[in-house]
Amino acid sequence: MTEAVLLSRVELKNSHTLKVYEENEGYQPLKKVLGKVEPGVIIDDIKESGLRGRGGAGFPAGVKWGFIDKDSPKTKYLACNADEGEPGTFKDRLLMMEDPHQLIEGIIISSYAIGVETAFIYIRGEYHKEADILDAAIAEAYKGGYLGKNIQGTGYDLELILHRGAGSYVCGDETALMESIEGHRGNPRLKPPFPAVVGLYGGPTVINNVETLSAIPFIISKGAEAYSAIGTEKSAGTKLFCVSGNVNNPGVYELPLGFPMKKLIYEVCGGMKEGRKLKGVIPGGSSTPILLPDEIEDLELAYESATPGGFMLGSGAVIVIDDRWCMVKIAARLAKFYAHESCGQCTPCREGTTWTYKILKRIEAGGGQEGDPELLLDIQDNMFGKTLCPLGDAAAMPIIAIVEKFRDEFDQHIKEARCPY
Amino acid sequence: MGNLSDSSIKEIKKIAEKYPTTESALLPALYIAQREKGWLAKETMDDIADVLELPKVRVYGVATFYTMYYKKPMGKYVIQVCTNVSCMITGGEEIYEHLIKVFGIKSGETTGDGLFSLLEVECLGNCGNAPVMQINEDFYENLTIKVVDEIIAKLKK
Ligand SMILES: Cc1cc2nc3c(=O)[nH]c(=O)nc-3n(C[C@H](O)[C@H](O)[C@H](O)COP(=O)(O)O)c2cc1C
Numbered sequence: 001m002t003e004a005v006l007l008s009r010v011e012l013k014n015s016h017t018l019k020v021y022e023e024n025e026g027y028q029p030l031k032k033v034l035g036k037v038e039p040g041v042i043i044d045d046i047k048e049s050g051l052r053g054r055g056g057a058g059f060p061a062g063v064k065w066g067f068i069d070k071d072s073p074k075t076k077y078l079a080c081n082a083d084e085g086e087p088g089t090f091k092d093r094l095l096m097m098e099d100p101h102q103l104i105e106g107i108i109i110s111s112y113a114i115g116v117e118t119a120f121i122y123i124r125g126e127y128h129k130e131a132d133i134l135d136a137a138i139a140e141a142y143k144g145g146y147l148g149k150n151i152q153g154t155g156y157d158l159e160l161i162l163h164r165g166a167g168s169y170v171c172g173d174e175t176a177l178m179e180s181i182e183g184h185r186g187n188p189r190l191k192p193p194f195p196a197v198v199g200l201y202g203g204p205t206v207i208n209n210v211e212t213l214s215a216i217p218f219i220i221s222k223g224a225e226a227y228s229a230i231g232t233e234k235s236a237g238t239k240l241f242c243v244s245g246n247v248n249n250p251g252v253y254e255l256p257l258g259f260p261m262k263k264l265i266y267e268v269c270g271g272m273k274e275g276r277k278l279k280g281v282i283p284g285g286s287s288t289p290i291l292l293p294d295e296i297e298d299l300e301l302a303y304e305s306a307t308p309g310g311f312m313l314g315s316g317a318v319i320v321i322d323d324r325w326c327m328v329k330i331a332a333r334l335a336k337f338y339a340h341e342s343c344g345q346c347t348p349c350r351e352g353t354t355w356t357y358k359i360l361k362r363i364e365a366g367g368g369q370e371g372d373p374e375l376l377l378d379i380q381d382n383m384f385g386k387t388l389c390p391l392g393d394a395a396a397m398p399i400i401a402i403v404e405k406f407r408d409e410f411d412q413h414i415k416e417a418r419c420p421y
Numbered sequence: 422m423g424n425l426s427d428s429s430i431k432e433i434k435k436i437a438e439k440y441p442t443t444e445s446a447l448l449p450a451l452y453i454a455q456r457e458k459g460w461l462a463k464e465t466m467d468d469i470a471d472v473l474e475l476p477k478v479r480v481y482g483v484a485t486f487y488t489m490y491y492k493k494p495m496g497k498y499v500i501q502v503c504t505n506v507s508c509m510i511t512g513g514e515e516i517y518e519h520l521i522k523v524f525g526i527k528s529g530e531t532t533g534d535g536l537f538s539l540l541e542v543e544c545l546g547n548c549g550n551a552p553v554m555q556i557n558e559d560f561y562e563n564l565t566i567k568v569v570d571e572i573i574a575k576l577k578k
């Protein structure tokens with residue numbers, strides 16, 4: 001087993017407290033670099049570590065930080081994305097509840113490296129207890145001299161503000177998230193300009209996921225090489241996989257990237273519940289195309305992995321579906337989600353998601369017509385790559401995959417004018 | 422004014438100072454008001470607009486965008502049942518349909534005695550414990566219909 005990078009403390013009693021964190025190497029990395037190591041050197045370290053963003057897109061964290069013009073006269077900001085809205089995803093919750101100081105330390109070191117003096121954590125509104133725990137941890141960090149003015153006597157100042165969302169998936173998109181922090185409706189902004197140039201309050205801004213930032217203390221403490229030694233060449237480090245659905249032991253597991261999908265399901269998670277047959281796996285959150293059992297046969301969980309069925313690592317949210325479930329029904333439920341969460345700013349997404357849901361609901365209810373599968377694909381095609389924010393793609397991808405891979409199920413619904421399940 | 426309490430107004434003003442701009446305090450302000458009043462009436466939102474010196478339509482616009490701000494009175498217990506995929510394939514939909522029957526209301530409605538509001542919601546970010554629901558601020562996990570019945574019976578007492 002590889003060394004735990006992110007979950008080394010979660011089993012400890014009171015792991016969420018400053019005391020336990022400090023007793024277990026906590027805030028040592030910060031003391032090692034703050035005021036002692038040049039910010040640029042830290043950015044280079046993170047680049048070298050190979051750490052990639054864990055929010056879904058896998059963009060190299062150090063490279064993202066490097067986009068910030070360090071000489072910009074504008075105020076710079078960092079926002080930690082704790083929106084955790086992608087269905088199937090529940091990993092950041094664990095990090096925030098069981099090791100909030102690891103995240104806070106990651107935010108402080110990152111902010112120092114980027115030249116930020118005001119940082120935010122954007123946490124989804126439904127996480128009440130989680131926000132309370134974070135709030136308490138932030139208060140402890142202020143008291144302990146890790147936040148606020150003149151941190152640990154280094155002359156570096158950082159304010160950290162916890163901002164609660166209020167029930168909106170699209171606010172997980174980095175530009176909508178900024179709108180929401182600024183007190184607006186969560187309507188995504190057109191890119192460019194990218195947040196690194198014009199972000200929060202018009203200043204250069206870095207947005208990183210909770211899991212990404214939680215890995216920073218380890219990299220600083222053990223070195224970039226120790227981190228990149230874990231995982232594969234293009235996917236360094238460990239990843240939290242959150243497995244849900246029809247397995248015996250659903251939960252969050254920290255595994256080196258490159259870990260085999262089959263082993264995750266059948267060994268780590270104890271296999272299929274009640275010995276049922278696997279029908280499909282949504283590998284990286286609801287937006288990622290579903291995979292058939294034979295498509296996961298030799299699949300390694302890494303960003304660069306490719307299968308003919310189109311693999312995406314996404315947020316690491318693995319949803320395991322057994323053979324009792326109707327795929328038209330699952331597609332309809334996903335479509336309902338995207339139709340509900342579309343912000344409505346652009347026509348292809350607003351109309352496309354609503355229409356897709358209506359058609360799928362109709363097929364599931366027995367009112368399917370010949371040509372419906374083609375129509376569904378056509379609508380997705382009109383959405384894919386043609387919307388303002390990536391939600392349009394996120395809505396289209398899973399529907400395309402389900403219609404194409406389970407075409408016979410659609411035909412059966414239409415032919416029999418009912419759901420055969 | 423006179424609708425929002427002085428302590429809420431004070432809290433909102435204090436939070437606004439933390440942010441780079443006053444209007445950033447709008448989401449927290451709506452939560453503070455909702456905590457005091459249970460929901461956001463037009464007059465309540467108007468008070469917020471006054472405190473933060475924002476146009477009233479700005480406040481309405483934000484309140485209507487986010488689902489967690491209630492635009493009508495809610496029951497004492499707001500039950501949010503997740504029916505997204507991980508919960509659906511572990512029994513979440515049956516639980517939601519069961520509650521519809523038990524309460525005789527649809528999503529978004531409140532029982533006649535004002536005790537329960539039912540909401541069908543999207544993924545609550547707790548799929549490892551599916552099926553889940555939230556009652557007010559608490560998660561209830563690994564649900565079965567029997568467990569749900571017990572929870573409801575307890576709340577009725
Ligand atoms: C509709 C939508 C929802 C998103 N939701 C989340 C989310 O809940 N959490 C997250 O970290 N990133 C989410 N993202 C990705 C963010 O826009 C952003 O890429 C990410 O936070 C960057 O962090 P990373 O580089 O550390 O991964 C979402 C993107 C879109 C388009």
Ligand code: SF4
Pocket residue numbers: 170187188341342343344345346347349350387388389390391392
């Ligand atoms: S793609 Fe959808 S969610 Fe994104 S901006 Fe357009 S309408 Fe809004």
Ligand code: FES
Pocket residue numbers: 087088089503504505506507508509543544545546547548551553
């Ligand atoms: S699907 Fe129900 S909590 Fe995620």
